[in-house]
Amino acid sequence: MKKIFVNGYGSIGSRITSFLKDDPEITVIGVGKYSPDDRVELANSRGLNVYVPEKKLNDFADYKIAGSVESALDDCDLVIDAAPEGYGYKNKKNLYESKNIQAIYQGGESTKGPEAVSDLLFNSRVNYDLVLGKRHVMQGSCNVTGMGRILEPLRNKFGDRLIRFDVTLIRRWADIEQTDKKLSDTIEMTEKPHHGDDVKMYFGKDAPLFVRAIKVPTRQMHLHIMDIRFKDVAPKSSEIHEIFTNESGVATLWTAKGTKDVRDYAKNMGFNFTDTNMVHIHANMTTSIGDTVQMMYSDDQTGIVIPENHMLMQAMLFEKPYEKAVKHTESIFHMNEKKQKLQEYFAKQD
Numbered sequence: 001m002k003k004i005f006v007n008g009y010g011s012i013g014s015r016i017t018s019f020l021k022d023d024p025e026i027t028v029i030g031v032g033k034y035s036p037d038d039r040v041e042l043a044n045s046r047g048l049n050v051y052v053p054e055k056k057l058n059d060f061a062d063y064k065i066a067g068s069v070e071s072a073l074d075d076c077d078l079v080i081d082a083a084p085e086g087y088g089y090k091n092k093k094n095l096y097e098s099k100n101i102q103a104i105y106q107g108g109e110s111t112k113g114p115e116a117v118s119d120l121l122f123n124s125r126v127n128y129d130l131v132l133g134k135r136h137v138m139q140g141s142c143n144v145t146g147m148g149r150i151l152e153p154l155r156n157k158f159g160d161r162l163i164r165f166d167v168t169l170i171r172r173w174a175d176i177e178q179t180d181k182k183l184s185d186t187i188e189m190t191e192k193p194h195h196g197d198d199v200k201m202y203f204g205k206d207a208p209l210f211v212r213a214i215k216v217p218t219r220q221m222h223l224h225i226m227d228i229r230f231k232d233v234a235p236k237s238s239e240i241h242e243i244f245t246n247e248s249g250v251a252t253l254w255t256a257k258g259t260k261d262v263r264d265y266a267k268n269m270g271f272n273f274t275d276t277n278m279v280h281i282h283a284n285m286t287t288s289i290g291d292t293v294q295m296m297y298s299d300d301q302t303g304i305v306i307p308e309n310h311m312l313m314q315a316m317l318f319e320k321p322y323e324k325a326v327k328h329t330e331s332i333f334h335m336n337e338k339k340q341k342l343q344e345y346f347a348k349q350d
């Protein structure tokens with residue numbers, strides 16, 4: 001049985017671990033913690049072994065610890081790095097490379113420049129086969145993953161009729177569980193957002209995609225406003241929605257007034273971590289005017305990348321064919337069931 005270590009137990013690491021525990025094909029050795037706080041006990045209470053950096057062992061004297069991160073890595077086949085932005089690169093250089101371990105990095109890292117963790121940015125809908133058996137790969141961030149789920153089906157359907165995509169990302173300020181992070185009463189403008197360049201890593205460097213981003217004081221998901229320009233007359237809104245009927249990880253909703261409605265529904269339905277793990281097209285906002293389709297979709301910031309990490313792990317570790325990996329991920333995340341429930345609840349009213 002292959003062994004996985006999850007290095008970091010924050011918003012992303014705790015979610016990934018929770019789902020991996022349900023996967024009978026792998027064993028989770030444990031998680032890496034770097035601060036001696038309540039989350040050590042939380043991880044222990046969830047049946048996880050907690051490992052800490054060798055040089056910090058003394059700081060954790062009052063906690064139940066299974067050993068050092070370094071020793072856990074000696075016993076593992078693949079590490080899922082879930083460290084704060086930039087630390088994934090340091091871990092690669094200081095730990096993973098010297099121990100010759102396969103590693104998945106999260107979207108806060110980089111695929112360009114001196115601190116690139118990989119030259120591969122994963123999006124299961126677009127480039128699954130490219131990462132089969134690879135040793136170091138970065139999972140796209142939540143916004144980058146969400147854009148792939150919308151753009152790739154459009155590209156498959158309309159090909160060279162598409163001449164330009166303009167996207168405005170309205171990004172959430174903080175995650176729901178980051179209660180120590182205060183929301184600032186401002187709309188913050190993001191200079192040179194990385195998201196467009198990241199999408200081009202899998203969509204092609206010459207893709208006619210133009211992205212700008214702002215950050216707003218909410219914890220309730222991201223919202224993408226996308227204008228899709230066609231060479232000729234744009235398709236009707238209904239034709240756009242139809243493309244996503246059988247797309248896993250894309251729900252089409254008609255009556256959500258805002259992103260919180262979607263999150264609240266996920267919470268009421270008992271979805272794990274109140275995540276939907278997908279993007280939600282707000283179909284009532286789609287318009288077709290002349291050569292342009294305007295659409296909006298919300299993106300579950302914390303949840304969307306978790307099944308993607310699971311897909312990526314299967315490609316790197318087991319070199320599983322795409323269809324088999326999708327099936328296995330579905331058996332753990334039940335995305336299609338969640339999609340159906342969301343679509344029924346937010347269905348079009350006559």
Ligand SMILES: NC(=O)c1ccc[n+]([C@@H]2O[C@H](COP(=O)([O-])OP(=O)(O)OC[C@H]3O[C@@H](n4cnc5c(N)ncnc54)[C@H](OP(=O)(O)O)[C@@H]3O)[C@@H](O)[C@H]2O)c1
Pocket residue numbers: 007008009010011012013032033034035036082083084085086087091106107108109140141142175301302305
């Ligand atoms: N949050 C999101 O919505 C989201 C979505 C997509 C992608 N991402 C990306 O996922 C990554 C993790 O984000 P996050 O939101 O989960 O951050 P987070 O909630 O701040 O958690 C980071 C975790 O990493 C641990 N850590 C600290 N130093 C570390 C090191 N040197 N090596 C490994 N782990 C270390 C922290 O441990 P202690 O708490 O013990 O110090 C903490 O458990 C980032 O690249 C981020 O951009 C985040």
